[in-house]
Amino acid sequence: MAQDTTGPLRRTPLYDLHRELGAKMVPFAGYEMPVNYPLGILKEHLHTREKAGLFDVSHMGQAFLFGWNGVQKDLDHRHPYIASVIEHLVPGDILNLKPGQMRYTQLLNDAGGIMDDLMITRPEDEPGQGSLFLVVNAATKAEDFEHIERHIHDNAVLSRKPDRALLALQGPRAVDVLETVLPGVAAMAFMHMRWFSIGTQQLIVTRSGYTGEDGFEISVPEAIATDFARTLLRHPDTAAIGLGARDSLRLEAGLCLYGHDIDQQTTPIEAALTWSISKRRREAGGFPGAAKVQADLAAGPARQRVGLRFDGRLPAREGADIVSPQGAVIGKVTSGGFAPSLNAPVAMGYVDRAHAKDGTEIGVIVRGQTLTARVSAMPFVPKRFHKPS
Amino acid sequence: MSERRYTKDHEWISLNGDVATIGITPYAAQQLGDVVFVDLPLLGKKVDAKGEAAVVESVKAASEVYAPMSGEVVAVNDALTGEPAKVNADPAGEGWFLKLKISNRGEWDGLMTDAQYQSYIKELG
Incomplete structure (x- = not known):
């Protein structure tokens, strides 16, 4: 999973904490990341399936896409507007997201190949309407964001959030652990987001993950990221989990790893991701490579x-x-x-x-x-x- | 216990007459992490020094185990098939991989002594 990069490796806000916890650090997507802690991949994996595992995924790309910059003052039209902007790039149904709902989709190239897979969230709150929260893969984030900016022209503004850490808390006990720190998360539905605050700091919490377990991903300002992680780790059911176990957990869950199971040469239909494209979008198209995707749907993919x-x-x-x-x-x-x-x-x-x-x-x-x-x-x-x- | 010699790839070897026992060092076992499978060679296989003798699979990756000396495989540690975790639990003992009938005793002198190996891994950090 490690990839060669040029230039010095970057560090996430949790770097010092990883070292303190005895992590084995490896280069991954241009970052120095923990592949495992002293517990080891096998036990870290099993711990996540039994209790709660805390993952640092701050290397992933976070951004907001804003469409309401004076363009749409009418609240009811803000979401349809920004949804139509991003639907030109992805086959997922963004238009019909309810406030606070998130969806898995892909950025496609003109041949229907997958440039990246990503999560798109419609913020739950009224002031957030007309914006979307995007989380993309680390290795592709620079190209993804440039690609999005090239295509949105002046219709929307992409605001990268490199000052936010991203933590994942996964496993059957994740909800109980997080509820002690952020009361209210237990009431959240799967694939939904909510804002939380700690002091003046805003957290974006989604009930989602990459392990097949119940769990959360928490976008947290870097200033409080280490303190927040320490608070979660103080709970006896939480253990720090590295990228090694993240890989074995997602493999067991049948989830794709970008650059390995999906890439520019695979379409969502070949990749068995047809479920992520709604009937409306299959029929109407309007995304890059729609003709190829529709042909694969009609005749069945070759592989x-x-x-x-x-x-x-x-x-x-x-x-x-x-x-x-x-x-x-x-x-x-x-x-x-x-x-x-x-x-x-x-x-x-x-x-x-x-x-x-x-x-x-x-x-x-x-x-x-x-x-x-x-x-x-x-x-x-x-x-x-x-x-x- | 008889004297042991070591390779830069973190195999250990001990000699009893012309039969050598081969395994991986505690340092290697720790670096690999949890071993989930050991692919052992067939009896009678001839291996060259530095040639592939076995493959050890951790959750994450497959790693080759090289023969420190040339010879013919005369025994493999079948216990590792059912209990690959022995490699992590006791790499220098019950976690041995295979025995070779060696064909070139002179190769022994080219291997690192215990003291040399210890200072080698210290340098690796």
């Missing part, structure tokens, strides 16, 4: 992202060839590893459509051996997102 489970314990890693029972290469693994919660290897990758059905027996080549595997539904572990009671 499809699938999950893989194995007979043995040997994990297959990114880049391993996937073969038919007859030995013909039919695809490639894009993410693979050992799933601590299943105590077994899992992988995801792309295969020709003829082999994409759940249960299809296939082989995966690791160091010359053919591992017996089969196409498996994802997530590999059941999602435990919060559902309203």
